[in-house]
Amino acid sequence: MNKIENNKAWFLVLPVFILVAFSAIIPLMTVVNYSVQDVFDTNTRYFVGTEWFKAILNDAALQSALMKQFMFSFTTLSIEIPLGIGIALLMPKRGMAASLCLVLIALPLLIPLNVVGTIWQIFTRSDIGLMGWSLREMGVAYNISRNPVDAWATIILMDVWHWTPLIALLCYSGLRSIPEAYYQAARIDRASRWAIFRYIQLPKLTNVLIIGILLRFMDSFMIYAEPFVLTGGGPGSSTTFLSQALTTMAIGQFDVGPAAAFSIIYFLIILAVSWVFYTTIMNMQKEK
Amino acid sequence: MAEIVLNALAHTYSKKPNAPQDYAIRQMNQVWEQGGAYALLGPSGCGKSTLLNIISGLLEPSDGEILFDGVKVNSLPPEERNIAQVFQFPVIYDTMTVFDNLAFPLRNMKTPTHLIQSKVHEIADILELSPLLHKKAKNLTADEKQKVSMGRGLVRDNVSAILFDEPLTVIDPQLKWKLRRKLKQIHDQFNITMIYVTHDQLEAATFADKIAVMYEGQIVQFGSPHELFENPKHTFVGYFIGSPGMNFINVQLEEQHFIFEDMKLKVPEKILDKIQHLPYESIKLGIRPEFVHVWDKKNDEAYEVDVIDSEDLGTYHIMTFKLRNQLLKARLHEDQRIPKHKAWISFPDQWLKVYVNEYLVEADDE
Numbered sequence: 001m002n003k004i005e006n007n008k009a010w011f012l013v014l015p016v017f018i019l020v021a022f023s024a025i026i027p028l029m030t031v032v033n034y035s036v037q038d039v040f041d042t043n044t045r046y047f048v049g050t051e052w053f054k055a056i057l058n059d060a061a062l063q064s065a066l067m068k069q070f071m072f073s074f075t076t077l078s079i080e081i082p083l084g085i086g087i088a089l090l091m092p093k094r095g096m097a098a099s100l101c102l103v104l105i106a107l108p109l110l111i112p113l114n115v116v117g118t119i120w121q122i123f124t125r126s127d128i129g130l131m132g133w134s135l136r137e138m139g140v141a142y143n144i145s146r147n148p149v150d151a152w153a154t155i156i157l158m159d160v161w162h163w164t165p166l167i168a169l170l171c172y173s174g175l176r177s178i179p180e181a182y183y184q185a186a187r188i189d190r191a192s193r194w195a196i197f198r199y200i201q202l203p204k205l206t207n208v209l210i211i212g213i214l215l216r217f218m219d220s221f222m223i224y225a226e227p228f229v230l231t232g233g234g235p236g237s238s239t240t241f242l243s244q245a246l247t248t249m250a251i252g253q254f255d256v257g258p259a260a261a262f263s264i265i266y267f268l269i270i271l272a273v274s275w276v277f278y279t280t281i282m283n284m285q286k287e288k
Numbered sequence: 289m290a291e292i293v294l295n296a297l298a299h300t301y302s303k304k305p306n307a308p309q310d311y312a313i314r315q316m317n318q319v320w321e322q323g324g325a326y327a328l329l330g331p332s333g334c335g336k337s338t339l340l341n342i343i344s345g346l347l348e349p350s351d352g353e354i355l356f357d358g359v360k361v362n363s364l365p366p367e368e369r370n371i372a373q374v375f376q377f378p379v380i381y382d383t384m385t386v387f388d389n390l391a392f393p394l395r396n397m398k399t400p401t402h403l404i405q406s407k408v409h410e411i412a413d414i415l416e417l418s419p420l421l422h423k424k425a426k427n428l429t430a431d432e433k434q435k436v437s438m439g440r441g442l443v444r445d446n447v448s449a450i451l452f453d454e455p456l457t458v459i460d461p462q463l464k465w466k467l468r469r470k471l472k473q474i475h476d477q478f479n480i481t482m483i484y485v486t487h488d489q490l491e492a493a494t495f496a497d498k499i500a501v502m503y504e505g506q507i508v509q510f511g512s513p514h515e516l517f518e519n520p521k522h523t524f525v526g527y528f529i530g531s532p533g534m535n536f537i538n539v540q541l542e543e544q545h546f547i548f549e550d551m552k553l554k555v556p557e558k559i560l561d562k563i564q565h566l567p568y569e570s571i572k573l574g575i576r577p578e579f580v581h582v583w584d585k586k587n588d589e590a591y592e593v594d595v596i597d598s599e600d601l602g603t604y605h606i607m608t609f610k611l612r613n614q615l616l617k618a619r620l621h622e623d624q625r626i627p628k629h630k631a632w633i634s635f636p637d638q639w640l641k642v643y644v645n646e647y648l649v650e651a652d653d654e
Contacts, residue, residue, distance in 0.1 A: 181377060184379075187346065189392055191396055195392075199381045203381075
């Protein structure tokens with residue numbers, strides 16, 4: 001028996017291979033390439049091994065940026081998720097009111113990120129901004145360019161305003177997919193409003209919430225344009241998050257090597273947190 | 289435990305109903321006796337689910353009254369009517385175990401824990417769910433899930449009635465039969481009123497003592513499977529019950545005869561008395577394919593017909609034939625000779641039914 005060796009089918013994989021290579025692997029590899037070298041100019045470079053990684057991991061400013069980043073993501077998520085679910089539960093189920101509600105709620109999502117920053121920058125100005133002016137008139141000493149607490153609160157408020165609609169819309173679609181019979185059965189079983197939420201709505205929302213939390217974690221962890229426009233990372237470095245620190249390093253100071261090492265660490269953190277979160281949830285569901 | 293009475297009940301989903309067509313349930317009077325096993329049979333969209341939801345209290349009727357043991361319950365929610373309902377698709381609480389699912393209605397009623405324990409185990413035994421009690425309900429098969437939904441109805445003491453809304457739709461055929469028997473068994477054991485909605489006549493006939501056939505928002509006949517078969521009160525019952533359905537021939541009344549093309553049939557006297565002065569839109573003669581007499585040879589009583597088709601369905605044949613221009617069917621035993629091309633048929637008097645404006649006209653003395 002002669003088996004004909006023919007591996008031409010492998011050519012069919014080629015287009016995907018090329019696509020992935022150019023879209024992901026090659027750009028990523030250039031970053032890896034930079035991260036292990038010290039680049040002086042286009043002709044002068046030295047191999048430095050893991051030097052940059054060590055330096056980045058030991059950099060106090062970056063460590064503090066990382067902590068701030070986690071704090072920020074955690075705070076916004078713990079506000080946006082419950083709030084989004086709550087809004088979705090309150091939204092009308094059908095008719096004109098439902099359509100109107102959907103459009104109104106989706107509006108913040110349609111605004112470009114730096115425009116969001118600008119809107120809030122103006123909104124919080126004490127001379128012409130509605131919020132800044134009102135707070136000043138009420139006697140509240142509110143100043144985002146001097147007080148870090150004010151800056152933080154404003155950025156979190158802005159993020160909540162901008163992204164809670166995403167969670168609300170995801171949950172709304174999840175809620176709409178629950179068959180009416182579940183609610184009818186619950187009434188017949190005399191379930192309380194809380195029991196309906198706990199045992200019918202929340203379990204049916206698990207899948208959209210996993211997607212929502214992952215998306216919001218990744219996005220909030222990479223936040224750049226909005227705080228950059230609103231506070232410029234200040235006062236001091238109190239609202240300088242990771243991506244802004246990275247941009248300053250790579251573009252502002254042209255420290256390509258450390259910036260590349262930083263990028264890789266940044267990427268790995270997001271990957272690791274998302275993976276841990278996802279597998280934990282999946283394992284929890286599999287149990288029993 | 290309750291007797292359920294529908295008194296001039298009607299329901300419409302439209303705000304300003306003007307025509308009878310606007311009503312999902314047209315005015316009806318109906319009594320469901322305590323402890324009965326009933327089926328509500330009809331095609332999709334005839335209003336049977338609406339009627340069921342009115343009985344359970346998920347829907348408030350727009351007109352008329354619904355009484356439980358003589359008490360008007362029109363606006364009482366399901367929880368206060370103490371009713372159980374099983375839906376088309378099994379409703380289970382995914383995150384709970386089978387035990388917690390069954391205990392859920394009891395816990396909502398603040399039943400003491402030791403009573404919950406014994407009651408849940410009792411019902412689980414009856415439904416053969418005991419080995420699964422500690423499994424997550426999410427991982428059950430469709431029929432197990434449906435049993436859990438039924439179980440949630442059964443655990444409560446003294447439910448007034450259990451309503452089933454096509455509960456076996458998603459169950460495999462072999463298991464359907466088993467579950468139906470289980471239902472029947474539970475019915476006999478607990479003596480609970482059960483109303484079973486279905487569009488499957490076989491399911492209705494095996495489950496129920498009495499079947500209510502619904503058509504366009506009305507109960508057109510309420511009777512035993514036997515009555516529905518032998519004496520359909522409405523052309524729809526004739527058409528819907530039986531396989532194949534009843535044959536109908538549109539006829540004209542001329543003095544003492546029904547006229548169909550060139551054929552003349554003498555109208556029985558008792559019926560003639562009743563319909564002679566009746567204004568009518570249509571007169572139909574109906575006969576079940578089972579009762580069409582097929583002769584081997586030509587004779588004086590029989591009409592000659594053209595045989596169009598004959599289907600072998602195992603234990604019997606369905607012969608399609610043409611009488612003048614009308615296609616009709618006859619059901620023949622497997623050992624009966626199957627005529628080819630030409631056949632001679634007749635309609636025995638006692639099985640030939642007369643329908644005026646779609647309703648049966650009966651001779652009084654029978």
